Amino acid sequence: MTFEALKMGDYGAYVWSSYALALLALIAMAAIARNACNRELKAAQRRTQANRNGQPAPTSSTSAGAGA
Amino acid sequence: MNWIWFHKLASPPSAYVFATRLRPWLFWVSVVMMLWAAYQGLFVVPLDYQQKDAFRIIYVHVPVASLSLLVYSMMAIAAAIGLIWRMKLAHAVAAACAMPGAILTTLALATGSIWGKPMWGAWWAWDARLTSELILLFLYLGYMALRASFDDIGRADRASAILAIVGIVNVPIVKYSVVWWNSLHQGQTLSLFGKSEIDPSMATPLVVMIFAFLLFFGAVLCDGLRAEILRRERNASWLSELKV
Numbered sequence: 466m467t468f469e470a471l472k473m474g475d476y477g478a479y480v481w482s483s484y485a486l487a488l489l490a491l492i493a494m495a496a497i498a499r500n501a502c503n504r505e506l507k508a509a510q511r512r513t514q515a516n517r518n519g520q521p522a523p524t525s526s527t528s529a530g531a532g533a
Numbered sequence: 534m535n536w537i538w539f540h541k542l543a544s545p546p547s548a549y550v551f552a553t554r555l556r557p558w559l560f561w562v563s564v565v566m567m568l569w570a571a572y573q574g575l576f577v578v579p580l581d582y583q584q585k586d587a588f589r590i591i592y593v594h595v596p597v598a599s600l601s602l603l604v605y606s607m608m609a610i611a612a613a614i615g616l617i618w619r620m621k622l623a624h625a626v627a628a629a630c631a632m633p634g635a636i637l638t639t640l641a642l643a644t645g646s647i648w649g650k651p652m653w654g655a656w657w658a659w660d661a662r663l664t665s666e667l668i669l670l671f672l673y674l675g676y677m678a679l680r681a682s683f684d685d686i687g688r689a690d691r692a693s694a695i696l697a698i699v700g701i702v703n704v705p706i707v708k709y710s711v712v713w714w715n716s717l718h719q720g721q722t723l724s725l726f727g728k729s730e731i732d733p734s735m736a737t738p739l740v741v742m743i744f745a746f747l748l749f750f751g752a753v754l755c756d757g758l759r760a761e762i763l764r765r766e767r768n769a770s771w772l773s774e775l776k777v
Contacts (some may be wrong), residue, residue, distance in 0.1 A: 490639070
C-alpha cells in the first residue's frame with residue numbers, strides 16, 4: 466500500500482478523520498453501554514450477597530437520575 | 534398463531550436472558566461485516582467521477598445518518614407502547630435507545646461536516662437537512678436530560694415518552710428535507726427496495742455497512758436494555774436467582 470493510496474488525492478485527511486471518528490464513536494457507544502450494564506450487575510451482586518447474609522440491602526450507587 | 538413466545542419475551546427476566554445471549558452474536562457479526570465493508574469502501578471501490586476519493590466518507594456517513602432516524606423512530610414507538618399499554622419493558626427499550634441514538638446523530642453531523650468542507654467549501658450551512666438533523670440531536674439530548682431530571686423512574690418514563698412522541702414529527706422532516714426544499718445536501722441515491730442511482734460496485738459495501746451498523750446498534754441496545762432492566766427490577770426476586 467503506497468503513501469499515495471493513503472493520501473487519496475487531497476482528500477485523505479477528510480476520509481481518514483471520518484473513519485477515525487466513526488471508530489471512536491463505536492468504541493464509546495459500546496463501552497458506555499457495557500459499563501452501565503456491569504455497574505448494575507455489580508450492584509445486583511452486592512444486594513444478593515447482602516440478602517443472603519441477612520443484612521439490609523445496599524442502595525444502588527448507580528441509578529442517579531436513571532439516565533439513558 | 535401462537536403468541537406465547539412474544540408475551541414471554543415482554544417479561545423482564547426473559548428479555549434479560551434473551552439480550553444476554555443475543556449480544557455477542559450481534560457484536561461479532563457486525564465487526565466482521567464492518568471490517569469487510571470498510572476495506573472495500575476505502576481501497577477497492579472505484580473513485581467517484583465528481584467527488585473523487587472524498588465520496589468514501591459515504592461508507593460511514595450514510596449508515597449513521599440512516600440509523601439516527603431509525604433509532605429515534607424505534608425510541609418513539611417503544612415510548613408510545615410504554616405509555617399506552619403501560620409496558621415497562623417498552624420504556625426500558627426507549628431509554629436504552631437514547632444514548633446510542635445521540636452518539637450516532639453526532640457522528641452523522643460530524644462526518645457530514647467533514648464531507649461538506651471539500652465538497653461545498655464550508656463545514657456547516659443552515660441547510661434544511663443539516664438543521665433538521667441538528668434538531669434531532671437536541672431531541673435526543675432533551676430526552677436524556679428529561680429522564681435524568683426525575684428521581685422516580687415511572688415519572689421519568691411518562692414525561693420522556695411524551696417528548697419522544699412529539700419529536701417524531703422531525704423524522705419525516707429530516708428524511709424528506711432534500712425533496713421538500715432546495716437543499717445543498719444531495720438527494721437520496723441508494724434505495725433498498727427501489728431503483729438506486731449508485732453503481733452496484735459502490736452500493737454493495739454500503740448496504741453491508743448499513744446492516745453492520747444496525748447489528749452493532751443491536752448489540753449496544755442489548756447491553757443498554759440489560760442495564761435498564763437491572764435498574765428497574767432491583768427488588769425483584771428473579772434477580773437473586775440469576776447467576777450475576
